[in-house]
Amino acid sequence: MGIRDTTVTVQTIVDAIVNDVMEQRIGPGARLSEKSLCERFDIRRMYVRRALLTLANKGIVELQANKGARIRKPTFQQAVILFETRRLIESIIIQNVVRQRSDEDIDKLNAHMKLEEEAFVNNDRNELIRLSGEFHLLIASFQNNHLLAGFMQSLVTESSLITAMYGQHSFSNCPPSEHRDLVKAIKNQQAQAALDLMLAHLNHIEADLAISHGKSLELVAIAMSEK
Numbered sequence: 553m554g555i556r557d558t559t560v561t562v563q564t565i566v567d568a569i570v571n572d573v574m575e576q577r578i579g580p581g582a583r584l585s586e587k588s589l590c591e592r593f594d595i596r597r598m599y600v601r602r603a604l605l606t607l608a609n610k611g612i613v614e615l616q617a618n619k620g621a622r623i624r625k626p627t628f629q630q631a632v633i634l635f636e637t638r639r640l641i642e643s644i645i646i647q648n649v650v651r652q653r654s655d656e657d658i659d660k661l662n663a664h665m666k667l668e669e670e671a672f673v674n675n676d677r678n679e680l681i682r683l684s685g686e687f688h689l690l691i692a693s694f695q696n697n698h699l700l701a702g703f704m705q706s707l708v709t710e711s712s713l714i715t716a717m718y719g720q721h722s723f724s725n726c727p728p729s730e731h732r733d734l735v736k737a738i739k740n741q742q743a744q745a746a747l748d749l750m751l752a753h754l755n756h757i758e759a760d761l762a763i764s765h766g767k768s769l770e771l772v773a774i775a776m777s778e779k
C-alpha cells in the first residue's frame with residue numbers, strides 16, 4: 553500500500569468514527585477495540601493504530617497504556633467552556649455569513665432544512681443529531697475565514713460528546729424551526745436578528761444539559777465520573 557493509499561485509509565477510519573460520535577452512535581467512555589476496527593474496515597492493525605492516534609490528537613479519543621482506546625469523556629468544566637467558545641465563534645461566523653452569503657448558499661440551506669424537517673417528522677434521532685451539527689458547519693463554510701470554518705468541526709464534534717454525556721437525550725427542545733428562523737434572517741441579511749437567533753439557539757441547547765429530573769449539570773457530571 554502506497555503513502556497516499558495509507559493516508560486515505562487512515563482518514564476513512566477517522567471520518568467514520570467522527571461521524572459515529574456526531575450521530576451519537578458511540579458515546580463517551582465507549583471502548584474502541586483494535587480488533588473490532590480491523591474487522592469493520594478490513595484493514596491491518598497498524599492503520600487502525602494510526603487512526604486512533606489521529607483521533608487522540610483531535611481530542612476525540614483517549615489512549616491509555618494497557619487499556620486501549622476509549623471515546624473521551626468531557627468534564628463539566630469543559631462543557632461550560634465549549635458553549636462559551638461556541639457563542640464567541642459563531643457570533644463572528646453568523647455576522648460574516650449575513651454579509652457574504654450568496655443565493656446559492658441560501659439554496660443549500662433550504663435543501664438541508666428539508667432533510668432536517670424530514671428527520672424530525674420521522675423521529676429519526678440519530679439522523680437529526682447529525683444534520684443539526686452539519687447545519688452549523690454548513691453556515692461556517694459560507695464565510696471566507698477558513699480558520700473559523702475549520703475550528704467549527706472540532707466544536708461540533710465536542711458538542712456531540714457533551715450532549716451524549718450530559719443531555720436529556722431529547723431533540724424536542726431543539727426543533728428544526730430554530731434553524732429555519734436562522735435561514736430566514738440570513739436570507740434577508742438581518743444581521744442583528746441572525747445574531748440574536750444564533751445566541752438564543754446555543755443557549756437553548758446548553759439549557760437542555762442543565763436540567764435532568766431536578767439534577768444540576770454539575771451533579772450529573774459527578775455521577776458520570778463515578779461510573
